Amino acid sequence: MPRWAGIVAVAAGLAFTAAGPLSGGAAPSQLPSVPTFNRHVAPILFANCAACHRADGIAPMSLLTYGEARPWAQAIKARTRERAMPPWFADPQFGQFKNSRALTQAQIDTLAAWADGGAPQGDGSPPSPPRMPQTAWQMNRAPDLVLDLPFGEFQLPPQGEVPTFTVWMKLPLRRDEWVQAIEIRPSVRGAVHHSSISLAPGLPPGTKLGRGTVFDNGPVLDGVPLFGDGRPFRTSSAEAFGTPVMFYVPGGGLLQFENGLAKLFRRDDWIAWGLHLISPGRPEKVRVQIGLWYSRGEPHHEVRTWTVNETLFINGVELKADARGARVIPDIPAGAANWAMTGTLKLDEDITVHSLWPHMHYRGKDMTFIVTEPNGRQTTILSVPKYNPHWQITYELQRPLRVRRGSLITASGHFDNSAANPHNPDPSATVRFGAQGNEEMYIPFLEVTVDREDLRVERQQQFIAQ
Numbered sequence: 001m002p003r004w005a006g007i008v009a010v011a012a013g014l015a016f017t018a019a020g021p022l023s024g025g026a027a028p029s030q031l032p033s034v035p036t037f038n039r040h041v042a043p044i045l046f047a048n049c050a051a052c053h054r055a056d057g058i059a060p061m062s063l064l065t066y067g068e069a070r071p072w073a074q075a076i077k078a079r080t081r082e083r084a085m086p087p088w089f090a091d092p093q094f095g096q097f098k099n100s101r102a103l104t105q106a107q108i109d110t111l112a113a114w115a116d117g118g119a120p121q122g123d124g125s126p127p128s129p130p131r132m133p134q135t136a137w138q139m140n141r142a143p144d145l146v147l148d149l150p151f152g153e154f155q156l157p158p159q160g161e162v163p164t165f166t167v168w169m170k171l172p173l174r175r176d177e178w179v180q181a182i183e184i185r186p187s188v189r190g191a192v193h194h195s196s197i198s199l200a201p202g203l204p205p206g207t208k209l210g211r212g213t214v215f216d217n218g219p220v221l222d223g224v225p226l227f228g229d230g231r232p233f234r235t236s237s238a239e240a241f242g243t244p245v246m247f248y249v250p251g252g253g254l255l256q257f258e259n260g261l262a263k264l265f266r267r268d269d270w271i272a273w274g275l276h277l278i279s280p281g282r283p284e285k286v287r288v289q290i291g292l293w294y295s296r297g298e299p300h301h302e303v304r305t306w307t308v309n310e311t312l313f314i315n316g317v318e319l320k321a322d323a324r325g326a327r328v329i330p331d332i333p334a335g336a337a338n339w340a341m342t343g344t345l346k347l348d349e350d351i352t353v354h355s356l357w358p359h360m361h362y363r364g365k366d367m368t369f370i371v372t373e374p375n376g377r378q379t380t381i382l383s384v385p386k387y388n389p390h391w392q393i394t395y396e397l398q399r400p401l402r403v404r405r406g407s408l409i410t411a412s413g414h415f416d417n418s419a420a421n422p423h424n425p426d427p428s429a430t431v432r433f434g435a436q437g438n439e440e441m442y443i444p445f446l447e448v449t450v451d452r453e454d455l456r457v458e459r460q461q462q463f464i465a466q
């Protein structure tokens with residue numbers, strides 16, 4: 001990637017200065033007034049789009065050759081200009097992220113100038129397209145443990161979507177393991193819309209693991225919790241259970257921590273594994289695997305998943321617990337276009353924030369994370385002004401952020417349940433909060449380490465105590 005980044009920067013720079021209107025007498029051969037595919041556009045597409053836009057990729061079309069990209073020139077201009085493609089929704093004003101897919105303004109301008117100039121191919125030949133791993137793991141070593149779906153393969157329908165469902169399995173561990181990298185890998189790219197895994201200390205209360213249908217008229221599968229009367233326990237959202245560990249979206253799939261940081265997978269944990277499958281347009285079977293890479297050496301901090309919802313405000317009013325101690329979030333009325341929700345978290349110890357994941361469903365509109373230090377100084381650490389529920393992106397901070405005790409973290413968001421929201425499946429519906437896809441969620445996730453929880457110190461103390 002870094003190699004490509006250099007080429008792209010150079011190519012985009014050239015195009016930016018050259019892409020002005022044709023100046024008076026300059027001969028076109030001297031001044032390439034319109035960027036060309038071979039010289040300027042291909043490097044941008046290869047570096048920023050090829051991961052998804054290639055034969056067998058998850059995007060609807062390949063953009064690797066001139067012939068493939070040419071018909072899409074106007075669409076490429078439009079989608080990159082509105083920053084809908086590549087899928088990356090952080091406001092570039094705030095924060096720096098190591099997994100950013102954002103194009104530079106110069107790259108966006110180059111693509112637009114190419115489209116407006118008739119999308120020429122140009123002389124010579126384009127650089128050769130990047131080689132993408134087809135089935136190999138993104139990590140360049142074999143996993144320490146591979147987990148397969150409890151039912152093996154899933155027969156996909158010839159077309160359309162499969163309702164989101166969750167299956168369960170016990171971790172096959174003989175002891176607790178520190179996990180430094182996790183990868184979710186489908187055998188058929190384009191067949192997994194998203195997949196999430198959570199760790200839970202047990203099955204849902206009152207159930208035993210068995211076989212059942214995971215949605216109405218669905219196939220009978222292994223890995224389904226069953227109630228005493230044989231009824232299957234169903235949920236469309238694994239992240240509603242236990243501790244969310246990872247959310248796969250196409251183009252992602254690898255969660256990797258720096259040396260010394262790891263997640264703890266306990267021997268007795270269960271995995272709740274959520275899947276939203278889509279047909280790639282042919283009746284194929286898909287297999288999905290999870291690869292786990294254990295920490296090399298002893299980790300010094302456990303990565304914890306926190307949420308910013310210690311207090312919740314709905315349209316400015318704090319949500320109090322009811323008589324049973326539960327905080328029941330009121331429904332979002334049909335048509336409500338700017339329904340506000342804010343979560344806060346007051347820190348009583350020093351932490352380090354590594355990444356953020358704003359999680360909402362189809363009515364999600366925007367979410368912004370702000371840190372307010374005890375002296376009142378405010379910093380916006382992530383702003384997603386146009387939330388897209390189809391791209392559940394974890395924003396990984398370029399440099400981990402230390403946040404002092406006494407600080408307040410705020411996550412403010414809005415929901416749009418009106419017809420103006422292009423993702424809204426039904427603007428006439430009142431929307432409940434819950435785990436189903438057609439219900440809503442407001443979960444501002446943080447991946448943090450607690451500075452005090454230094455495992456090296458704990459190990460030393462254990463050693464001394466022996």
Ligand code: HEC
Pocket residue numbers: 044045048049050051052053058059060072075076079080085086087101103250251252390
């Ligand atoms: C992480 C995967 C991914 C990356 C990276 C990506 N795309 Fe896409 N793209 C998709 C998917 C999936 C769709 C179809 C669904 C959607 O629109 O979200 C799509 C749709 C599009 C469309 C709309 C096609 C239509 O039917 O109108 C255009 C144009 C496009 N992408 C251009 C690009 C360009 C240009 C880049 C790089 C600068 C890029 N994409 C990077 C996954 C990706």
